[in-house]
Amino acid sequence: MTEKKNKEDSVQSSEPESPRFRRRSDSVAFPLIIIFGLLGPIAMLTVWQIYGYYYPPMLLSILLGIAVATITYKYLGGTSGSEFKVGALKLAGSSALLIGTVYFANSSLEVQMNIKDSVAKLEKAYVTIDQLKQELRTRKTEKQILKGEVEQLQAEIKQMELKYSQFLLENIKQLTPNSIGGQQILEMARKREGPFSYYEREFIANISIPGAVRDGFFSACDDKELKGERVEIVRSNEHGVDLQKVNVTYNGSISGDYCKNSARKLDLQLGCEQGKQLFPEHISGCSKSGDVLWTKTNAANKFKVIVKVLANNR
Known part of the structure; x- marks a missing residue:
């Protein structure tokens, strides 16, 4: 069942x-x-x-x-x-x-x-x-505003410097030659220091003598801010003693994109005659076309010098 x-x-x-x-x-x-x-x-x-x-x-x-x-x-x-x-x-x-x-x-x-x-x-x-264009216009406007503010600040600084200079000159005029302040100012004048200096500023630079620069002139990278300046180029030894010096005038910027390279090894270029005065052991003479006649074949034509920017009173 x-x-x-x-x-x-x-x-x-x-x-x-x-x-x-x-x-x-x-x-x-x-x-x-x-x-x-x-x-x-x-x-x-x-x-x-x-x-x-x-x-x-x-x-x-x-x-x-x-x-x-x-x-x-x-x-x-x-x-x-x-x-x-x-x-x-x-x-x-x-x-x-x-x-x-x-x-x-x-x-x-x-x-x-x-x-x-x-x-x-x-x-x-x-x-x-459109957003990027608007942002660009806004930034341009902000840049113009900032530029105006900077110019205004620069003008105010100049006014302050002028007032301070006038105040300082009035006090200097009250000094006598035998006073401590008067003696210090006379010492500065004898040493060509401060406002009595022949030079506005100086810096160390690397130069080359390509031969393409006119005698008595020099070319420089724009970041050295030497446009329209007259400089004294000094060659010194390891002890800081001046050996040779030449005076040259600004002739223009170094052409090409060379100066834009952050790893560059050159700041100024000189003509052959000035190069011969500074480095006679390296340069034997100059050709009629201005080419450099080196004492050694394939000689390195880059040198370290001191560049002194001449003041207007020199």
């Missing part, structure tokens, strides 16, 4: 699911697939248009193809007779409907979305360019 009951239970458990349960699951699954397949691309396109999040056209086409294939299979009489052929590939039934929908939808969507996406990117680029 028990064995018979077990056999009946096994037979019942092996029976297929009831048609009612299958219909219920199909009635839920198919509408969800269709809704997601139709509303998904619409939602993605909406998000793309509003927020700019770009979705691949292929993804939208696949969702749309799934929705169309499901509608046809479930509600429009099935997919019998459907065929899709590309080259040697031939599909039929649901796969043909799905792949065909994806193929044609993707071709159309890809063209339209890429065009709109390119237009959107171009508009965004124009907006960025």
Whole structure:
């Protein structure tokens, strides 16, 4: 009796699911697939248009193809007779409907979305360019304002220097030659110090003698601020004793981009005659065209000197 009951239970458990349960699951699954397949691309396109999040056209086409294939299979009489052929590939039934929908939808969507996406990117680029132009105009305005403030400060400093100089001169005029202040000023004059100096400033520089510079003149890099100046170039020994010196006048900037190189090893250029006076052991003479005649072949023509900018009273 028990064995018979077990056999009946096994037979019942092996029976297929009831048609009612299958219909219920199909009635839920198919509408969800269709809704997601139709509303998904619409939602993605909406998000793309509003927020700019770009979705691949292929993804939208696949969702749309799934929705169309499901509608046809479930509600429009099935997919019998459907065929899709590309080259040697031939599909039929649901796969043909799905792949065909994806193929044609993707071709159309890809063209339209890429065009709109390119237009959107171009508009965004124009907006960025306008913003950069506005920022540039703002910076130019700020620069002009700062330039005006700097000029105003410089004018105020000059006025203060003038007032201080007048005050200082009035006090100096009251000094006697035998006073402590008077003696100190006389000592400065004897030593050519301070306002009695022959030189505005001095610095160490590297020079070359290319032979292309006119005699009595020199060329220099602009950052040395020697335009219009007359300088005294001094060659000294390791003990700081002056050996030779020449006076030359500014003739122009060193041509080319050489001075813009931060690793440059040259600041000034001299003519042959002045080079011969400074370095007679290196230069034996000058040709008629101004070329340098070196005492040694391939001699290094770069030297370290002291450049003293002459004051107006010299």
